[in-house]
Amino acid sequence: MEHAPDLPVAVVGAGPVGLAAAARLLERGLTPLVLEAGPRAGSAVRAWGHVRLFSTWAELTDPAAEKLLAPTGWTRPDESTYPTGGEWADGYLQPLADALGDHVRYGATVTGVARAGRDRIVDTDRDAQPFAVHAVRADGTEERLLVRAVIDASGTWSTPGPLGAGGLPALGERAAADRVAYRIPDLADPAVRARHAGRTTAVVGSGASAFTALAALADLAREAPGTRALWILRRGIGAHTYGGGEADQLPARGALGLAAKAAVEDGHATALTGFRTAAVERDGDSPDSPARLVLVAEDGRRSEPVDEVVALTGLRPDLSFLDELRLGLDERLQAPVALAPLIDPNVHSCGTVYPHGAAELSHPETGVYLAGMKSYGRAPTFLAMTGFEQVRSIAAALAGDHEAAARVELTLPETGVCGGTGLTGGTETDTGTGTGTGTGTEQSADTGGCCAPAPGLLQVGTTARSC
Template sequence: MNVHRVAVIGAGPVGLAAAAHLVEQGLEPIVFEKGARPGNAMRAWGHVRVFTPWRYVIDAAARRLLAAQGWSEPPSDGLPTGREIVDAYLTPLARHPGIADRLRLSSEIVAVSREDRSRIDDAERESALFVVRWTDASGELRNELFDAVVDASGTWSDPNPMGRDGLAVPGEAEASHAISYGIPDVLGKDRALFAGKSILVVGGGHSAANVALDLAALRAEESETEVYWGRRHATASNLVGGGEADELPARGQLGLAVQAQEQAEAFRVLAPFSAERLALEGAGVRVHARVGAKRQDFLVDRIVVTTGFRPNLAMLRELRLRLDPVVEAPVALAPLIDPNLHSCGSVPPHGVEELEHPEKGFYIVGMKSYGRAPTFLMLTGYEQVRSVACELAGDHAAARDVHLVLPETGVCGPPAALSSRGAQDHPAAVNSAVPCC
């Protein structure tokens, strides 16, 4: 396969890292970003301070490109906010001469296919160019041809709904004006929505923990603020990680802070929690839920849903993908990241061999490659795109020489009850990836 022009979907950390590696390989990336600025999704949670220090945030190829332009790298041990990552790293990278003229902002991908071939057409399929359909800033629909496509569009725009069954609970759409998905800026620009109000947080991961801790801090200043936290697990043990032994200290501290605030009764934990129905009542929302074996209902002013994200596969409908039916990740990658098989630790190194689909020259990378698994780290995405860039440039040996060293929690081992789904076939399945930030 002779590759020169490569479409990169998404100008977040992994998409821009892909562009940097492709530039180093002498290829021509065209980067599509639906936002008006690079790092659009990260800006949405720009107030959050990540638990990954700068040394794990910056891609190696991006560092080389930026250093050649006289860029000053932030202190390696500093813990940036999402906004600082965008301002100090992604924005300068997007302005690099090798990338800036190839970056198309306010350009949303509608579909990807093969030129003159739907997914059912076999004839000379691998030799056909990819057609990328997108809308520009004016809303005009455009088609463009590429030798290869790297989808680094992430999952931020597709949050999971509130229901534990993966579906929106009845009444969720009607109550959408009172629901925040993701990580709202509780102590900043969104403060007025939460101060002195009754709030329900739904979710049990690190994003939910960040929101709950911010609301606890708000409650300390605004005593009428009332916080419920609906989560699957009664204890916060799944959030503690390695605690004081965690190789990402801020990650361990996050879990310990949750435990401390829980003991101080800064929020009321409802667990195991399952929302069943929402109903508008006056200016609030009545939540009908099952908590353990009992059904309860209570009135809140606002709900924060932090139940994870899912990949948008609609734009890839005309491509031949090979995705795991559970995780919605590439089938070779799925057993290495499946949350049913993992408790903590590090994901094994992986690259093109784990990311390949029947469509030669097409790759899903970054957070989207993990499908519904919540345990992604930027370093993982950087190694993915390094491997993919080498493969597209024809250096197949380098593409398969994958290396990845991730900080571990310090207390790693298999879950107490491993699912039988593939565990016996994948020795690495007793390890897991670490969270995204």
């Protein structure tokens, strides 16, 4: 907003893409204001901190951020190694947030964004108004902040997909909440380990997060007899079920799929295919023993009784606090309309997406951008490197450098396999872990193609995330 040059640019979320956006804005002479709901940088990444990414350090840091960190004495860890989410947060995200100093506010939950004095109906003088960002501090204090532009990099971690195959919670899913988890279990935690050791766990999903959970449960089974996984897939098992394998240009991601395959072939996991969950029922309630759960498919099939359910069916964006803005979102993916055709799993079955920037991420509401994993809506295979390129372009556009904003400065790795014709019956989005970024969404399409773990996904998960 040329008429409000002194106002900051609000960045929602102090995760990898949000902090990279702040670094890029500073590089362009603009003032960022990062609003983070958590008490530290990378709060969502820390939530899956036990998961090892399948992108290396070389793919997990933004160049502008590294320049900002250099005077602090920070050095990038061995670029050929694969950090866990916790290592990524402690070794890069927190130092970057510290270098940004007062540009980052913690404990600030954004509850709404609008044009100042204009709800979404009003046209008059709309673009001349700054944005009003409403936030609630950790102590309950409400704030109204005026900003010149908004970059929403809040991700999708807070809104996991349900068990129900139709996108709604399965009947009984809420009632079984004490036995249903939506994250990759941290089996190093004694309490979590006790819930799974010697018991049967249903793992629902077909992406990198599901692979991670299956591999972890297989490891546990070798130490705790009686530990089993029941793998629930909405599709059958085919040539590309386990991803790119040795052909994947991200070797650690390919290895993750192979580990899941080994879990099945070694008998630690049993696959239940073509199973679209419609209901969750309790089996054998009694005062003396906890009830087990049975999943019921839309076709009436019933699973064997299980003790725990891990639903890794993807993440979706929380758009509620953007309701007063005029967003242009695809009706299927909830991604920006110009970006959606590039990432739509109904059409694409490959693990790469052409690099994109401000032009594809813009909305009818000038000055608003969804970036990072949130920009992909419900689509799969988001890469951390993609997010860094997005915010480089957005910062250039906000600074008025439209030539730089339009330029492509990124080459992405490929899965190494390609095939299929997109969705054949729905998606099982998986936010996995092991992303090049470590917390995002890694959704795998319910297809015969290769839309499973994508290169360097910015996911959220446990053992191996893509980014």
